Amino acid sequence: MKKSSSTWSGFTLIELLVVIAIIAILIALLLPAVQQAREAARRSQCKNNLKQIGLAMQNYHDSYDLFPIGGASDYLRAPLVSWQVRVLPYLDQAALYGQLDLAGTLPAASYSAGNRSMVPYQILADGRQLRQVLLPTVRCPSDALGSVRNTWALGNYGASLGSQFTQSNRHPSAAACEPFNGFSEKTTNWGDTQNTSLVSGVISRAGAAIGIRDILDGTSNTILVGEILPMCVYGDSTGYDFGSWSSSVSACNASAVTVTPINDFTPCSALGAKRRTSYPTCAAYSVGNATPESAWNFAFGFRSLHAGGAQFVLADGSVRFLSENIDHAGTYQRLGGRSDGKLIGEF
Template sequence: MIPYPNSSMRRRRGFTLVELLVVIAIIGVLIGLLLPAVQQAREAARRMQCSNNLKQLALAAHNYESTYKVFPYPAKDSNYGYSAQSKILPFIEQGNFQDQIDFSQPLMIGASYLKTLNPIYNNLVGTKIDVLICPSDPGDPLYEDGGVTWAGGNYMMNAGPGVGTQYCSTSDTGGLFWRGSVIGFRDITDGTSNTILMAETLFGNRTNSTDLLDAQTQLRSTSGGGSPCSTSAADLDVRSVASYDGRRAGQWMRNLTYQSFINGYFPPNSSSPDILYHGDAVMGARSQHPGGAMVSFADGSVRLVSETVDLATWRNLFARNDGNVVGEF
């Protein structure tokens, strides 16, 4: 005769609700502890890639200077409009791309106040170049203008300290680049390790607005009159705002200030939005890296400069021959 199993033998062992909730809570705590570490690791990888991009671009500028005895120069005539970035393509393994650019032809055509893209480039200007894009920037590198889609880039050429009217790209900015600049290593008398070559910034938010949505991704258009290059950056900085513009860093092939140049008027990641004025701009270094922005120096070195850097020192780093002693940064 088979004995009838008692109740303890019939009982199946399982999790109680309390035990299950405890396990879920422990898993949640572990995820909470692990997620920031994963995010930090990912940002470290993105920052390393951003640094590597700037290093490649600095070496490309060096190779260009070695070949032509000057750094890549932006077009002087705004009708042509080619940026310095477009001149170094063969030195970043983009020679096939540059073969499609005819620098004897204007990039932009039409009246000065209403320029349009030369139609021979309609299918070219929207090409994204990976080495020109920082992976930490979540913004959109593409920008639509007049029915044409352009591709932007995060890395801008040093257009001087930006004080006074040095933000104006039609004359010597005190930096290494302006429209028609012809600068070589011989002209950097402050020292290549004390002079910025390029710095990163952020893509615009691609919207026009009367409201400030994000100081890091918008340009402000100021109210008040004045002709181009007639008003100092300090005066523009205190003017009231007429509107906000999201075009910044949207056309890497074009030599407009807010598309390919950067200056030192604002410290990195400034809480003040950059300033648009008659096609020129007071453009600051901006990034998604915690605490600062990446820059490459004329000697080829790359580093993150803190957003708390002394402003006078920061501006000195954008000057090639002001003779000022650069402090710690």
């Protein structure tokens, strides 16, 4: 009689280890690709946000023959809102805008702390204050550093003061951190004036009324809005609303400047070990409120967490990605200045 035989087809230990090693290698190869695809999607969404903002600015200009002001004649009085609040009706937020009391005529009880001069503190129909509203259109999904700070909802897009002189915090140790002012086209500190001839960019936080007629260099050669990282501006304890999309004091208002190089992360202590410092001595200040973020000559630059640069809206409404390696002293400053009369090449 023929004896039956059986064979065992299982894996040996060595074969199992080889399979595991192959799977690990495949995962290691695929993970960066997945992360890059996710970042590409986030960057695309950020670009779409900027396109919406650029269109909103153009529509606002069509209605009023000027771009929205970044502040008021006196930025210590009502309504104390940013340009982004003013363009809400053009960002599909007419219902939100319709609730706002920009004239300060509502009773004090309609405001947190009863201050009618600060519209961001206005209590809305749903019980929130304006300053607490998270608005997706003003947030870049690539920024994972935080969407709220000190109960203020943050934003990632700042209007451009252009190539403007920007003095750091007047604390002696922070005041030493002003290496970029030598690049400035206009020397009025922070553009705090209503005299348009003293403002390099398109929007002034002091309420200078600027329109396309004032952009003598051409709308396709002038930065209107760009990306910022709100957690890289000022410190938590002192800059209570810096980085808010709704406040006139905020970096989202009209304080971002081209004098600071794109993606200079010297003031970004929120990045921790990932921070790149161009001027390490300016990152060491810790006396009083002289934090790295209060070295304002650094802190109010345009920056993003997109690799290699940041995205900008030009005054014609188009969106461009500018490399952090752009000619800083020449091309970048000329893109900041709306009427410097200087020629500009490809960028």
